[in-house]
Amino acid sequence: MTGINKAACIGGGVIGGGWIARFLLAGIDVDVFDPHPEASRIVGEVIANAEKAYAMLTGAPLPPRGKLSFCKTLEEAVAGADWIQESVPERLDLKRGVLTQIDAAAGPDALIGSSTSGLLPTDLQRDMKYPERLFVAHPYNPVYLLPLVEIVGGEKTSAATIKAAMERLAPIGMKGVHIAKEIEAFVGDRLLEALWREALWLIHDDICTVETLDDVIRYSFGLRWAQMGLFQTYRIAGGEAGMRHFLAQFGPCLAWPWTKLTDVVDLDDVLIEKIGQQSDEQAAGLSIRELERIRDENLVGILQALKGGDGGKGWGAGKLLKDFEQSLWAQGGRAAMSFDPSKPLKLVETKVGPAWVDYNGHMTEHRYLQVFGDTSDALLRLIGVDLAYVEAGRSYYTVETHIRHLGEAKLGQAIHSTCQILGVDDKRLHVFHTLYDTATGEALATAEHMLLHVDSKAGKATPAPAVILDKVKAIAEAHANLAAPEGVGRHVGQKR
Ligand SMILES: NC(=O)C1=CN([C@@H]2O[C@H](COP(=O)(O)OP(=O)(O)OC[C@H]3O[C@@H](n4cnc5c(N)ncnc54)[C@H](O)[C@@H]3O)[C@@H](O)[C@H]2O)C=CC1
Numbered sequence: 478m479t480g481i482n483k484a485a486c487i488g489g490g491v492i493g494g495g496w497i498a499r500f501l502l503a504g505i506d507v508d509v510f511d512p513h514p515e516a517s518r519i520v521g522e523v524i525a526n527a528e529k530a531y532a533m534l535t536g537a538p539l540p541p542r543g544k545l546s547f548c549k550t551l552e553e554a555v556a557g558a559d560w561i562q563e564s565v566p567e568r569l570d571l572k573r574g575v576l577t578q579i580d581a582a583a584g585p586d587a588l589i590g591s592s593t594s595g596l597l598p599t600d601l602q603r604d605m606k607y608p609e610r611l612f613v614a615h616p617y618n619p620v621y622l623l624p625l626v627e628i629v630g631g632e633k634t635s636a637a638t639i640k641a642a643m644e645r646l647a648p649i650g651m652k653g654v655h656i657a658k659e660i661e662a663f664v665g666d667r668l669l670e671a672l673w674r675e676a677l678w679l680i681h682d683d684i685c686t687v688e689t690l691d692d693v694i695r696y697s698f699g700l701r702w703a704q705m706g707l708f709q710t711y712r713i714a715g716g717e718a719g720m721r722h723f724l725a726q727f728g729p730c731l732a733w734p735w736t737k738l739t740d741v742v743d744l745d746d747v748l749i750e751k752i753g754q755q756s757d758e759q760a761a762g763l764s765i766r767e768l769e770r771i772r773d774e775n776l777v778g779i780l781q782a783l784k785g786g787d788g789g790k791g792w793g794a795g796k797l798l799k800d801f802e803q804s805l806w807a808q809g810g811r812a813a814m815s816f817d818p819s820k821p822l823k824l825v826e827t828k829v830g831p832a833w834v835d836y837n838g839h840m841t842e843h844r845y846l847q848v849f850g851d852t853s854d855a856l857l858r859l860i861g862v863d864l865a866y867v868e869a870g871r872s873y874y875t876v877e878t879h880i881r882h883l884g885e886a887k888l889g890q891a892i893h894s895t896c897q898i899l900g901v902d903d904k905r906l907h908v909f910h911t912l913y914d915t916a917t918g919e920a921l922a923t924a925e926h927m928l929l930h931v932d933s934k935a936g937k938a939t940p941a942p943a944v945i946l947d948k949v950k951a952i953a954e955a956h957a958n959l960a961a962p963e964g965v966g967r968h969v970g971q972k973r
């Protein structure tokens with residue numbers, strides 16, 4: 478699979494900013510050109526939100542963040558880039574001009590994607606000298622969390638370009654879908670616009686307010702769409718006879734006068750003001766950035782829930798996230814670790830996500846074990862027990878755990894964990910982890926574990942090879958000079 482080495486983003490607004498964050502957090506350097514005087518502040522705020530979201534989204538080792546540079550000219554930004562993403566305002570004349578400029582300045586192998594949400598790639602590539610490398614790469618907001626990119630070629634786009642574009646999205650955690658024929662607004666926005674038009678009529682005709690309309694979506698089919706889309710949802714709604722029965726029963730309704738979809742509502746001043754006022758009331762004083770943070774936390778929770786779907790295999794966007802994390806573990810795990818063995822190893826940094834909080838309003842108990850388990854996993858990768866090692870049939874299994882809860886971790890709190898090795902022999906690995914509140918340094922919990930090196934195919938303990946033992950013993954020897962951690966060897970007891 479071919480990766481992106483350097484990206485250029487032309488336009489750094491809502492969507493350009495999202496692309497920039499997506500690339501940077503995947504470890505890719507990004508050069509930006511946007512003449513807006515406050516472009517770097519706006520982009521900086523989007524990146525800050527994206528970083529918060531990723532800290533909640535995954536415990537997998539993200540690569541070191543790419544380098545961000547703002548350039549004075551478009552030519553400077555595209556120089557040396559192998560993926561150039563155009564995200565300037567939705568005007569054909571402007572986009573054509575910008576794309577022609579990109580075309581003239583870009584390297585011969587660069588892929589050029591346009592974020593347009595509706596313009597035809599054939600129209601966009603009209604004035605380009607090398608139009609075969611231009612395609613639509615239509616993302617969804619926020620680009621750093623929503624994985625979909627609609628890939629659409631124009632009349633002059635080459636098949637090799639489409640193939641390369643699709644391949645380069647997977648390593649940054651995105652899902653390219655190739656739309657077979659170019660049509661205005663592609664697939665996603667065709668659907669959204671149909672819904673949007675009908676929604677505007679419902680507000681115009683005083684059938685409901687914007688808040689009621691949003692409630693209708695988010696308390697019902699919005700929840701279904703995130704995980705099964707439209708057709709699979711309706712297949713189930715057809716009962717045991719499935720889709721055919723669904724079509725037989727509800728197909729005729731399409732001819733009933735339920736919809737105004739073909740008419741476009743006149744967005745006059747009265748309607749704009751009505752929607753504007755209702756939308757202000759609905760926001761209840763929350764700023765756009767605050768709403769973005771709430772949206773991101775919710776999306777993270779949904780993605781994490783989907784990651785556990787289908788009996789833990791992952792489902793839809795959650796399966797994609799799971800696969801992405803696997804690739805991060807495979808590539809990043811060991812290389813990302815640099816450590817000072819004269820101290821307990823700092824191995825996991827994360828934030829308390831919404832799905833981690835229980836009815837007491839703090840991090841629920843099994844999430845402590847999750848962070849401690851992640852800490853053990855990080856130690857194992859550090860000593861060479863990575864995915865390849867596990868796939869070859871050997872691993873360490875945890876055989877005993879004792880957790881102490883010392884403090885509370887609240888939603889959004891930054892936390893990190895450390896590991897001190899207490900002992901190691903051919904088969905056993907005895908470790909002590911501590912979870913800290915990153916802001917105050919207060920210890921929130923400790924965990925003592927015994928792990929056994931196993932032959933996972935035979936299902937029994939077996940001595941670890943020297944290549945692993947040498948590494949773990951080097952750390953253990955350094956840790957032997959540290960004081961025994963407070964609480965080591967404790968058990969759950971009660972004076973009688
Ligand atoms: N906002 C959304 O929900 C989505 C938008 N899109 C598409 O993304 C593109 C950008 O839209 P937004 O980010 O929403 O707009 P925006 O208005 O937030 O950002 C556009 C940015 O382009 C910059 N710009 C203007 N002229 C430029 C030039 N000549 N060179 C470089 N930068 C220039 C502006 O300063 C601004 O920062 C459009 O094609 C839009 O259809 C795609 C998916 C979703």
Ligand SMILES: C[N+](C)(C)CC(=O)CC(=O)[O-]
Binds near residue numbers: 594616617618666669
């Ligand atoms: C409003 N919009 C047409 C620009 C929206 C999109 O293109 C996709 C999205 O994120 O909803």
